[in-house]
Amino acid sequence: MFDCDIKHLIGEVKRHPVLWDSKHPDYNHRQPKLLAWEEVTMNLFVESLNWSNYEKFGKVKDVQKKWENIKDMYTKEVKYEKKVEEGHAQPRKRKYPYSHLLDFLISPKIKKRSNKPNEEQEKNGEGN
Known part of the structure; x- marks a missing residue:
């Protein structure tokens, strides 16, 4: 059974841009991502020092799956909003x-784009 603090997981993933930032130089490289996932997992669980390689692999997979679920829920929320x-x-x-903890997943370009239509509407006199 997977049990960890969601806020802690989000914070740990945020500290490793290789896991979520598609502009990161190692984003498409397997080994740096695997090392980052192992570090995230080790930081989430105190008892991780006593794990065998098999147990560690299983926990890393559990953490990755939990992250995918969190990210999917956030994506659905953003689309709904x-x-x-x-x-x-x-x-x-x-x-x-x-949601507020996951806003780092939205690229700055998308954030800027969401503000531009309002500026363009004001220029065209549509905002009044």
Whole structure:
């Protein structure tokens, strides 16, 4: 059974851009990513020093799967929020609880782009 603090996991992944930043030079290289996942896993579990290689491999896979689930939920939340902004969906009563912690996954280019339509509308007089 996988049991760790989600906020701690998010923080550990954030500290390793090779795992999430597609512009990182080692993003497409397997070995640096594997080493980063091992470090993330070791930092999440105190008892990791006593693990055999087999146990460590299993825990790394568990952590990777948990991260994929977290990231997928965040992606769905971001897409839903975009639909809400466009008026195609109703706002949810509760947002994904870790959204604010995962905002580092949105590239700066996308963040800037989301502000530009408002600026362009104001220039064209559409904002009034």
